[in-house]
Amino acid sequence: MIRSHFANLVIFSGLVGVFFAFLTQNEPKDRVRVILILGGSMVVLSLIIAYVMYPFPLR
């Protein structure tokens, strides 16, 4: 059981990136590019959204 939010984010993004890379691309080079772009953008965008939302109150 992984409790770290960031670890879950990275694992989830990585798995989704690998899945869509193999689903949409045939060449290994293209697959690596999709994994990096898709997985990386999911992690980075999530951190940006979290940073923007940080000042908002929880309740």
Added chain:
Amino acid sequence: MSETLVEQAGPKAHPAAAPFVSCVLAWLVPGLGHFYLGKRTRAAVFFAVVVGMFGLGVVSDGAASLFEPRQPLSFLATFDNLATGPIDLISRHHTYGSIVFTLPPDEGDPRRIELLGRLRARVRGVTYEYGNIYLLTAGLMNILLMLDCFDIATGRKT
């Protein structure tokens, strides 16, 4: 001339592969449809990703959804869980202690109270939300895999 070249370059229907069979195999075991179509590497990766996602969902206290007629959206979540294939039964048994798909509609039904009690015990888990997302995503991925198998078998995709 150019039309002939386009036809030659485009994907062709997979010989001797039935689209329906490949879709059913993809539902039975994630990746098996692609294995049947000769896409061995993709099959291994899809199996690892979908089953890994599902396993993370189970160990993270994710709960399989139950269909409740008064909440129509619960049908979508249950359908999504079922799209993972027979391994969905594992998460159902893990969550509810038995294989169950619907919540009894009667409020006073002891079975309904028992099932809701088991579900609430999971909801209290710290990683319940993570687990649910993993389980639902595994189901969505397997739906895409079934559609992909259909496209490959019918020649729409290589």
